Amino acid sequence: xxxxxxxxxxxxxxxxxEDFIYQQYCETLHPGCGAGSAFLIQFAVxxxxxxxxxxxxxxxxxxxxxxFKMVTSGGSDEGRNEGKNIMIAAAVGVALAILGEGFVMxxxxxxxxxxx
Numbered sequence: 001x002x003x004x005x006x007x008x009x010x011x012x013x014x015x016x017x018e019d020f021i022y023q024q025y026c027e028t029l030h031p032g033c034g035a036g037s038a039f040l041i042q043f044a045v046x047x048x049x050x051x052x053x054x055x056x057x058x059x060x061x062x063x064x065x066x067x068f069k070m071v072t073s074g075g076s077d078e079g080r081n082e083g084k085n086i087m088i089a090a091a092v093g094v095a096l097a098i099l100g101e102g103f104v105m106x107x108x109x110x111x112x113x114x115x116x
Contacts, residue, residue: 014019029101041112042112045108052101052104053097055093055100057095060090061087062089063086063094066083066087066089066099068083070084071083
């Protein structure tokens with residue numbers, strides 16, 4: 001998308017028009033984020049946040065699925081073990097989503113401090 005915007009911006013001769021294009025998309029993502037590197041930082045953070053939320057949501061759904069499989073196993077050891085393995089994998093997914101979110105916040109703060 002950035003390449004497409006850069007290509008379209010290169011067709012417009014005015015530098016102010018180029019800033020306007022970035023500013024328009026930036027204001028849509030996060031009001032007051034600016035243009036240029038601030039836009040790219042905010043865009044990357046938003047995309048990673050969305051991916052992290054999807055991973056966390058999927059992990060919760062799989063955790064519930066594993067619990068359902070355990071409850072409906074009917075005393076079968078195979079069904080219980082399968083449900084337990086699904087729940088363990090889902091718990092690891094939730095932990096990774098939380099760690100990923102913390103890592104994104106750390107990198108965002110690091111880049112903001114480095115560029116300020």
